[in-house]
Amino acid sequence: MAITKKQSTELARHVFEYAPAPESIDHVKIQPRYGLFIGGRMLESHSKKRFPTINPATETKLAEVVEADEVDVDRAVKAADKAFEPWAHLAPAQRARYLFRISRLIQERSRELAVVETMDGGKPIKESRDVDIPLAAAHFFYYAGWADKLEWAFPNRKPRPIGVAGQVIPWNFPLLMLAWKIAPALAAGNTVVLKPAETTPLSAMVFAEICMQAELPPGVVNILTGAGKTGSLIVTHPDVKKVAFTGSTEVGKLIQRAIAGTGKRLTLELGGKAANIVFEDAPLDQAVEGIVNGIYFNQGHVCCAGSRLLVQESIAEPLLEKLKRRLSTLRLGDPLDKNTDIGAINSKAQLERIQGLVESGIEEGAELYQPECILPERGFWFPPTLFTNVSQSYRIAREEIFGPVLSVLTFRTPNEAVEKANNTPYGLSAGVWTDKGSRILWMAERMRAGVVWANTFNRFDPTSPFGGYKESGFGREGGVHGLLPYLELS
Amino acid sequence: MDVRKTYKLFVNGEFVRSESGRAYRPDGNVNVPRGSRKDLRDAVRAARTAFPGWSGRTAMNRGQILYRAAEMLDGRASQFIELLGGGARARRELDQAVETLVWYAGWTDKLSQVTGTVNPVAGPYFNFTIPEPTGVVGIVAPEDEALAGLVRRIAPALCGGNVVVALAAESHPLAALTLAEVLATSDLPAGVVNILSGQRKELIPWLAAHMDVNAIDVAGCAGDEIKTIEEAAAGNVKRVIKVSANERSPYLVAAFMEMKTIWHPIGV
Numbered sequence: 001m002a003i004t005k006k007q008s009t010e011l012a013r014h015v016f017e018y019a020p021a022p023e024s025i026d027h028v029k030i031q032p033r034y035g036l037f038i039g040g041r042m043l044e045s046h047s048k049k050r051f052p053t054i055n056p057a058t059e060t061k062l063a064e065v066v067e068a069d070e071v072d073v074d075r076a077v078k079a080a081d082k083a084f085e086p087w088a089h090l091a092p093a094q095r096a097r098y099l100f101r102i103s104r105l106i107q108e109r110s111r112e113l114a115v116v117e118t119m120d121g122g123k124p125i126k127e128s129r130d131v132d133i134p135l136a137a138a139h140f141f142y143y144a145g146w147a148d149k150l151e152w153a154f155p156n157r158k159p160r161p162i163g164v165a166g167q168v169i170p171w172n173f174p175l176l177m178l179a180w181k182i183a184p185a186l187a188a189g190n191t192v193v194l195k196p197a198e199t200t201p202l203s204a205m206v207f208a209e210i211c212m213q214a215e216l217p218p219g220v221v222n223i224l225t226g227a228g229k230t231g232s233l234i235v236t237h238p239d240v241k242k243v244a245f246t247g248s249t250e251v252g253k254l255i256q257r258a259i260a261g262t263g264k265r266l267t268l269e270l271g272g273k274a275a276n277i278v279f280e281d282a283p284l285d286q287a288v289e290g291i292v293n294g295i296y297f298n299q300g301h302v303c304c305a306g307s308r309l310l311v312q313e314s315i316a317e318p319l320l321e322k323l324k325r326r327l328s329t330l331r332l333g334d335p336l337d338k339n340t341d342i343g344a345i346n347s348k349a350q351l352e353r354i355q356g357l358v359e360s361g362i363e364e365g366a367e368l369y370q371p372e373c374i375l376p377e378r379g380f381w382f383p384p385t386l387f388t389n390v391s392q393s394y395r396i397a398r399e400e401i402f403g404p405v406l407s408v409l410t411f412r413t414p415n416e417a418v419e420k421a422n423n424t425p426y427g428l429s430a431g432v433w434t435d436k437g438s439r440i441l442w443m444a445e446r447m448r449a450g451v452v453w454a455n456t457f458n459r460f461d462p463t464s465p466f467g468g469y470k471e472s473g474f475g476r477e478g479g480v481h482g483l484l485p486y487l488e489l490s
Numbered sequence: 491m492d493v494r495k496t497y498k499l500f501v502n503g504e505f506v507r508s509e510s511g512r513a514y515r516p517d518g519n520v521n522v523p524r525g526s527r528k529d530l531r532d533a534v535r536a537a538r539t540a541f542p543g544w545s546g547r548t549a550m551n552r553g554q555i556l557y558r559a560a561e562m563l564d565g566r567a568s569q570f571i572e573l574l575g576g577g578a579r580a581r582r583e584l585d586q587a588v589e590t591l592v593w594y595a596g597w598t599d600k601l602s603q604v605t606g607t608v609n610p611v612a613g614p615y616f617n618f619t620i621p622e623p624t625g626v627v628g629i630v631a632p633e634d635e636a637l638a639g640l641v642r643r644i645a646p647a648l649c650g651g652n653v654v655v656a657l658a659a660e661s662h663p664l665a666a667l668t669l670a671e672v673l674a675t676s677d678l679p680a681g682v683v684n685i686l687s688g689q690r691k692e693l694i695p696w697l698a699a700h701m702d703v704n705a706i707d708v709a710g711c712a713g714d715e716i717k718t719i720e721e722a723a724a725g726n727v728k729r730v731i732k733v734s735a736n737e738r739s740p741y742l743v744a745a746f747m748e749m750k751t752i753w754h755p756i757g758v
Contacts, residue, residue: 261717
């Protein structure tokens, strides 16, 4: 029997009633305005342009940050360049100690960082508290240990750092992406100029304080706020020898083109449109949890999100029924509330993009399902959404939505599942759910994706390499493979 | 009187004339096909079709076939030495080409043991990373060392299970086109290696821009060519592989590989 909207809302109301449990914010001090972190200090910028960063759940202004200009970028790169030789020649064990120190400081200030992350980005506090911040600390801890062991990572070679790394990161996991970029770069002996995303600069500003607390040598880490223009100035600066970008495939291509012929080293971690494949023998309740985690984690603002659900035809009906029932129990609202499952959409622009793609899905003929869900009046929100009757050619099945929107397709044979899963220019991640071991390995072998989650989804670890095939980018972050983009092997 | 050989392109395991019907004479009196954009597209299609089969072979089988190519090349040593201009230098180049094939033949079944990892994640999961071939690789042969230069590029790409569309050295294409005869008799499936002769300037931009080419090796390219290639490569986020032409290592093989990480929970 199909679950109707009314029944599912009733279910949610009676079974999952909670009193609000907001995280306190009194221990967090957000300054009204921030400068730029250059040469070990917070400096007044050359640029007079400032822009507000807002809380997407309330639309209130949290702080003002600088849109760094050419002079600011040049100052930061010069500071990083000046710091490079001493940092590269520092005893590796000393480099390691700075990174260990940073890792500890992140742990010590974890609650503050989690709250800042949630206020600035809109993600549920339980995610920033339990995933983003601990993983960021773990990344620094992992790469700290590599700093004085690089010779063991690459037999027969002498690994050497490259120079100044220009790093541009997205808004979906601000501090975690910062850690993914800065930790391996520093461990390998490079210095960095990093730009956080324009909508989520604040945790990077707290990180700048952490660098000062750690007494990291000036110029080893420089952080510039700004938008696309600032990012472009950083990656094209002639003294930046290594470029690392995480973001959209569109911008990734622009960067690859912009630095063509310059000899700069490049790694790109771009978009995705992952297939999450459920076979008829899969444990359905676990699969439902995996599907929900795959697409509704962080409001679907995840490049490796399982945004295409491929269900074996024979179980499509019962699976969808369970999934719809589960959607009705997801709690959308105040990201600072510890019970919240789905927080705010990161920005107005992103909300409009999601709305546009969802409309295209309806227009192209897909069938929309959303649980009854009251959206707060202020802020940017989008309910968990599921489309059935989706054809592979629909935009919702091809384009990265980067929102809580799942497209459901069906298949009959394993070969058809592989064919459909790989029918995309992306290749970042994939999921497969089945009880049969040989089939897991058979599927994993055929999926053209950099990360395959079998009977799980959206798991991350500093020891585990992450990165894409095809137009999802190149290079890996995490693990021993994550060192390679930051080293010359002579 | 000699029975002269008609030099042809090597596409999909067949020796074909350029569809354009054009030829050029870089090496004296011999007509060499001047491959066209259409020939290039045919070659990419053949390579793509051959990819699942070749990448699906066992590593051991790929090693056997690369070794077979070394045997076939060595068996024709005198012919290649003559093509390369004769003398000690030509002999050395031939030996190096054979040695390169033998060396990489031995790497096929060791690569994942050296570049793969089992990752100790902080949780109840089994997690491992293995190298997989990136797909269709475009190769621009260096103009010097018409034989060994090309073999140094092709062998590491094949070693990991990639398929290749190679442009022969424009000024000395005969050794590369004759190498195709060696590959054709080495049990290499049709389409795994395709070799085109022609003008670099004419073919490189299309190879770099082709949406079904996953990576391009530019060790044989000059600075301005690299810029053109990198710009066009952005169209489909191609991997541009820049290493010195003499690099010989599993790191070079790994440059043609994608690292795939697989997670599975551990539990009862």
